[in-house]
Amino acid sequence: MTRRRCTLALALTLGLGCGGEEGPKGSVGGDSADGGAVDSGGEGGQDTGPCAEVPLVNWDTFGAGFMLHHCQGCHASTTPDRYGAPPEVTFDSKEQTWAWRDRILERSAVDPPTMPPAGGTSADDRVRLRWWLECAPEGT
Numbered sequence: 299m300t301r302r303r304c305t306l307a308l309a310l311t312l313g314l315g316c317g318g319e320e321g322p323k324g325s326v327g328g329d330s331a332d333g334g335a336v337d338s339g340g341e342g343g344q345d346t347g348p349c350a351e352v353p354l355v356n357w358d359t360f361g362a363g364f365m366l367h368h369c370q371g372c373h374a375s376t377t378p379d380r381y382g383a384p385p386e387v388t389f390d391s392k393e394q395t396w397a398w399r400d401r402i403l404e405r406s407a408v409d410p411p412t413m414p415p416a417g418g419t420s421a422d423d424r425v426r427l428r429w430w431l432e433c434a435p436e437g438t
């Protein structure tokens with residue numbers, strides 16, 4: 299298991315406070331000294347930001363299965379026919395997937411999505427995709 303890191307710059311970029319990953323995100327103030335969290339500088343911190351109340355969704359709990367089921371048919375390094383998917387756009391690992399984070403969000407987390415080309419993802423899955431790539435600690 300990789301240890302979750304908390305990068306302050308990243309946390310601020312995402313509108314998150316540090317230290318929020320371990321406990322329930324909805325927990326209300328009072329214990330923000332935990333881990334030396336500094337969440338007063340951003341806009342609202344973990345109690346009010348867009349990621350404040352979302353469940354922790356990551357590669358292990360959602361991403362791997364989602365990518366395998368909906369994307370790897372064309373994007374896996376081992377797929378026999380990529381149907382034109384570029385060779386460099388491969389999602390075999392969470393590292394490769396995170397490297398394409400922005401494009402994945404733009405292609406697959408919008409309505410209607412343009413990836414997969416023929417659609418097929420549920421609205422729930424697209425919400426989870428956002429929870430994962432926008433709210434989970436980067437690289438997880």
Ligand code: HEC
Pocket residue numbers: 365368369370371372373380381382383384387398401402405406413414415416
């Ligand atoms: C039926 C095959 C197929 C499936 C399934 C598929 N893709 Fe693609 N993908 C392509 C093709 C073909 C291209 C190149 C043409 C294009 O960009 O539309 C591509 C390109 C991409 C690109 C690079 C282009 C860009 O916009 O930056 C990304 C990112 C991407 N796909 C993400 C995904 C994700 C995420 C999924 C699953 C939710 C997925 N794809 C499922 C065929 C597929």
